[in-house]
Amino acid sequence: MNESIRSHYDFIVCGGGSAGCVVARRLAEDPDVTVLLLEAGGSDRVPQAIDSTQWMWNIGTSRDWGFKAQPSASLNGRTPLLPMGKLLGGGSSINGSVWARGHKHDYDFWAQCADDEGWGYESVLSLYRRIEDWKGPADAHRRGVGGLLNILQPDNPIPLVPALIESAQALGIPFVQDINGAAMEGDGGCGLPNVLVQDGNQRVSMAATYLHPYMGRSNLDILLCAEVGRVLLEGKRATGVEFIRRGKLHKVECTREVILSLGAMNTPKVLMLSGIGDAAQLRPHGIEVRHHLPGVGKNFQDHILLAGCMWEYIVPEAPRNNAAEFVFYCKSDPSLKTPDLMPVLEECPFASEVTGTQYDVPTGAASAWTLAPGLARPDSRGQIRLASANPLDAPLIEANFLSTDTDMKAMIRCVEICRDIGNAAGLAPFRKREVMPGNLSAKDMEQFIRNAAGTYFHGSCTAKMGRDEQSVVDGQLQVHGIDGLRIADASIMPAITTGNTMAPTVIIGERAGDILRKAHSLSSAHITLG
Incomplete structure (x- = not known):
């Protein structure tokens, strides 16, 4: 350098x-x-970038641009943080190391917008095959072997994960061997994420x-x-x-x-x-x-992430691998063409600046687990504006999270699904108590969501x-x-x-x-x- x-x-x-x-x-x-x-x-x-389990603790450091959204009425005037990697490798050096390739319909829509089949799903699959060194279940059409990127499923995930899979299946969300395989050509499923790690928890x-x-x-x-x-x-x-x-x-x-x-x-x-x-x-x-x-x-678009549906452990469990070893994709409405919900497990307490003071949140990374509801296909749109002509001034980011009724409706459904999974009988050995949100009225649930919603760290489309x-x-x-x-x-x-x-x-x-x-x-x- x-x-x-x-x-x-x-x-x-x-x-x-x-x-x-x-x-x-x-x-x-x-x-x-x-x-x-x-x-x-x-x-x-x-060390904070090399260790893949430390991703959440990079937020707000010198390795983060430190952006935050403008005050938004749809979030009760809150200004949520919008972390973005500020080091060589960008987000890939401080994120959750999740390799999620996207749905078939995403790329076919890109190709339609560009009038270029080079952006279509089959063309994109060829690029994925070229760069991947996939260590999971063989799938010659969808997955690559021998490429630059070491991609695998988390090794020896925490005991909570099999119980989450069983509970999701009971709700009709099927377990899939490869969350990036055929599931991303259809209605989704649940399972282990693909991650970019090697030698235990070393980030790729x-x-x-x-x-x-x-x-x-x-x-x-x-x-x-x-x-x-x-x-x-x-x-x-x-x-x-x-x-x-x-x-x-x-x-x-x-x-x-x-x-x-x-x-x-x-x-x-x-x-x-x-x-x-x-x-x-x-x-x-x-x-x-x-x-x-x-x-x-x-x-401007971003996946909207809720912090979140949280349960305190009976016996504390330290995070492993990328500290996010379970994910599922499903639909808030069966008539939708593509899954629009994407909750993820956070193997630690995860609350917003508001809900963290409203609820009795346990302390310590191993004290609780969070099933964080997320929107995969939000309708809310925002914009980036200049604050001034000074290049050192941060831009003004109007994220507009949850600014549409459709997004609120989908998020309410997502919270319901996450609570049903987390409160299922099979999770009893890992559940001392439900920390948040609890069984709320419709009005209180909407307020909880507006106070808990923020970024999935996926700013795009500007x-x-x-x-x-x-x-x-x-x-x-x-x-x-x-x-x-x-x-x-x-x-x-x-x-x-x-x-x-x-x-x-x-x-x-x-x-x-x-x-x-x-x-x-x-x-x-x-x-x-x-």
């Missing part, structure tokens, strides 16, 4: 997160091109997998603590970037393309600071409008791919109206995927790599070092 850089590069990748690591690696596989990766955070080689991040084997190569420079402020433009073409490092402003030129992989909050922020966005948003901040693109920052007037990139990930500028991160999703978003974001990075290699006739053998 370099302390000094060149004056210009063939490609500049902005953001070293789950997609940026992939893009930088795939470009650098051609030894004849030069690549610069700029990452605002620090190194991923710290995108930085460790894609970048570490390439560090030291002469054509790849990685600069940490470098916060991108704006894209440099000549007319309608990107020619470089401006970034701040240790209080100093720097500029670096790009001869081929700039790729923004800054995430759903920072990618639209940088576009707007560069004069690309809704003119009505830019002019009040004195920013010259270089290209009017009204969809920038719009369409620079969506498509062809309508609110789209920001096309199917080739090029920013509409700007040459030499592409986006490769979760912001390009037209709609959020069914499940955790790391895996789809990696796929976006892989697809971007393929697109860029073809566009620039780069050599690549998909080298699988390390």
